[in-house]
Amino acid sequence: MAKREIQIASAIERALTELGISPPEGGVKVERPARLEHGDYATSVALELSKQLGKNPRSFAQEIIETRAISEIPHLKGIELAGPGFINFRLMYSHLHESLLELLRQGEDDFARSELGHGEKIQLEFVSANPTGPLHVGNAWWASYGDAIKRVLERSGFNVKTEYYVNDTGGQIRTLGESLLARRSNQAPPEDGYQGEYVVELAKKYNGPDDVLEAGKFAVKENLAAIKASLLNLNINFDEWFSQASIEESGAVDETIEILASMGATYEKEGALWLEATRFGDNRDRVLRKSDGYFTYLAGDIAYHRNKFLVRGFDRVIDIFGADHHGQVASLKAAMSALGIEAQRLEILIGQMVSLVEGDRKVKFSKRAGNIVSMEWLVSELGPAVTRLLSLSSSLDRAAVIDIEEAKSTSMDxxxxxxxxxxxxxxxxxxxxxxxxxxxxxxxxxxxxxxxxxxxxxxxxxxxxxxxxxxxxxxxxxxxxxxxxxxxxxxxxxxxxxxxxxxxxxxxxxxxxxxxxxxxxxxxxxxxxxxxxxxxxxxxx
RNA sequence: GCCCCUGUAGCUCAGCGGAUAGAGCAGUUGCCUUCUAAGCAAUUGGUCGUAGGUUCGAUUCCUACCGGGGGCGCCA
The missing domain is CATH 1.10.730.10 (Isoleucyl-tRNA Synthetase; Domain 1)
Incomplete structure (x- = not known):
């Protein structure tokens, strides 16, 4: 509640005390009615309390109105008893002028800044798209969201660090390298490889050895540079780019798995090492180390999140995932619980899928198939302001539909x-x-x-x-x-x-x-x- | 089958448990000797998916069902 609401709420609490009544749990709520004719501020406290007190709500409201505490509310011009028992407060315009003056004195630096967060250390991870190609439209959507959440949290007194987790290791990098080498020798990429035209461009620039991993690393580096540039186009900058390879090379994954094992949260089965995730709320157990000896993506992600909490000491971690990664949520939370980190401190927001239509036609995109609609293209069509505003006009929970034609044609209004x-x-x-x-x-x-x-x-x-x-x-x-x-x-x-x-x-x-x-x-x-x-x-x- | 999200005006979407559910676009119609008409104003358009429940009060919370999207890998 804002300053004015708090003033009025505390006056109502004093009024209740005068009447020998204790305020409702969670305090008295004061709101700004949608309609001006219902006054500047209103409370429904009489409606809330009347039943347990065995009072008629309207006459109870009248009792509150007649207290001394209510009459002492600053700027008070009039009070009305309305509807089933609302109390509406009408203030003199002086309360608006006073607030306006305060705003002007605070200026751009201080207005609408609060201490709500008390400096709580939050790590906010978002986008984190695999560097196997350019960012797509959905990434632009969630990226705008994540960046805005960071800015808003900071304004409210939280200490926020943003981070992009770079999946620069694992089978996909190998696949990417294979696709690049195939293109270099003018062959089609493997069937499950990356078919996109951008791989052809990368192949032209690559003059390293015919080594899948080398080629993969090269492609990752190039893709990452392109990703950073597209995000910068949208005015988005990350505090940290965290490499998955680095966490594997540091031995943190082994260390984390050893800890889980020492706590009795793992078991071996069919040559693989499993996390007993069901014990911590997941609906099935999960593999941490495959029978081929490599860690799963999950194992790395657990080590990474352990690093966020225990090594870097964040109070809270917020991840924004796309809906297609929603399956990871329960596993990751289970792993945190197993490590003794309260799962509540890990907050995972799910961004629903973004789809494109062009008139009546649905536009499908997939990174592997190569027919992606890139973020780069969208931003060049609409401009950063329109892109960000469009994505921030709806909730993260909603599967947004962007009509490309409309977004372009209505861009002037x-x-x-x-x-x-x-x-x-x-x-x-x-x-x-x-x-x-x-x-x-x-x-x-x-x-x-x-x-x-x-x-x-x-x-x-x-x-x-x-x-x-x-x-x-x-x-x-x-x-x-x-x-x-x-x-x-x-x-x-x-x-x-x-x-x-x-x-x-x-x-x-x-x-x-x-x-x-x-x-x-x-x-x-x-x-x-x-x-x-x-x-x-x-x-x- | 199980899990997550969602269903509000012709379209795209807001809506913190409160009083007569909002905006933009689309439709109809007015307003430029003026600080930028990329603007202002008027007007048309709704069984808030359906049925129950909780509550003084439900679009909002809970349950079931029906539609739509996503996920249920020793992929990432």
Missing amino acids: NPAYYIQYAHARIASIFRVAESRGVLVRELAEVPLDLLKTPRELELIRTLISLPDVVDDAAISRAPQRIVAWLKSLASAFHGFYHDCPILAEGIEEDLLQARLQLAKATQIGLRVALFLVGIEAPEQM
Whole structure:
């Protein structure tokens, strides 16, 4: 809850105390009603408590309203008893002006920043696509998500490190090397190899020996460079690129398996070493070391996650997996439990598959078959802002459908431009103000209380809700809430811009100054929120 | 068969247990001597998959069923 809600909630708690009633478990909830006619803030506490107290909710609400504590709520203008027992609070506009002033004093660095996370150390792993080819559209989707979650968590006071786990070892690298060598000698790649055209390009650049592993390593290096470049195109940078080979070479996998074995969590069967995962909540046991002596992917992943928790000391680890890797979740959590790490500290978010349609036609893609729709292509078609906004407009849980035709054809009235345009318009106002020699007064000299038309008040209301939205997005790992807020803020601003001229003839100097400050505050809000979703705030369009 | 996600306007999607369910696109219609019309305003469009349950109150939580997607390897 934001500051104002907390003020009111604590007043209600004092009111209950006056009446000799203990507050509900989890505290009194105060919310902002969807409709303005229901007041600025409302509580349903009377409805919640009336049954256990054997009271009529409406008369109980009336008792609360009449307490001294309620009458002392700052900025209080009126109270209403509504519906089955809601208490609606109406505040004077001064509460909005006070909050606006606070926002302006905090500025871009501090507004909507909180200490919710108390510096908790979080490691956030996402994308982690195998470096066997270019990133596809789904990777772009989840990458935008992961990056935005990082930004939002940091704003809420968490200490976040992002990481890309590079699967640079194992059978797939061998397969990749085989495919490359085949292409170099102008042959078709193996049937289960990588068929993509990009392998032909890699083969042209490769002048090493006819060695599958050498060729594979070369291809990985090249692919990884391409992956980094595409992510950078989307304004995404990782703190760490963690090599799977490095963890195997360091002996950490052996070490981890020995620990699991010493704890009696493993057994041998048919020449392989198994993890007794069923004992820890998985629905089947899992192989750690194959009968050919090689470790499974899972074994490496367990060692890697052990490293995150026990070697690097993260309090919490968040992984974002694609839905096609959902099967790993139970195994990995089981392994953590077996290692004595509470499974709750490992949080795995699943990104549902992204599909493409072009008109009525479904576009299928698969990395092995080579007909992937690359992230590179998508970003070049739509631009980074539209790509990020489109992916952050829906929840990670939903299997998104992108209509390529529509994404392209509607790009001119895309919400991304709608939001960016608001920012550009504000920048333009300040450019014009400067060119006309308008002096922007010191904040303390500006009568913000002149802002009282519905447009101005609505804009302020939307603006000051951002701190709550950010914390909520952080807790729920839901950066799409920031996008929703941006859309509503842009809408409130465009309405204000249309109806409330700032620099036009006949606008009194005091009002001009107040409106300039409101524009300034909007600029701050836009810049903060656009940064959180990784979208550029343009000065002009 | 088992596990995960999902079903909201013609389409793509929001929606923190609350009051009359929202946005964009698509449709219809107004507004540029003005700080950028990439804008504003009006209007059409809904049995929130179905049936139960919990609750003062359910689109939201629980159960079952029906549709859609994904996963159930000594692949990664």
